[in-house]
Amino acid sequence: MFTSEQQKELDALKLKDLKTKNCLFQVIDGSILKTIFNKEIFKDIWNSMKHKYQLSAIVTLHDEFETIRVKFEESITKCTCEDVYQQDAYMW
Secondary structure, three states: OOOHHHHHHHHHHHHHHHHHHHHHHHHOOHHHHHHHHHOOOHHHHHHHHHHHHHHHHHHHHHHHHHHHHHHHHHHHHHHHHHHHHHHHHHHO
């Protein structure tokens, strides 16, 4: 048995733990939770997450590169169009 003081402290710790778990469940993506719950040992969870995020990082880098490429091409097109416009203005 616990004293009333110890019981209050234990209840406060349990409440804090539940609040922490609730926050984690709210911010962790559902697919990650599903992966965690479907694996039986930590090593399986780790390998699955590592594989997922290595692929995710590659996709993210590809997307960032594509965005930069498009912006670069747009700036080239803009500069070329402005140059042509300026050249036409000088000719007239």
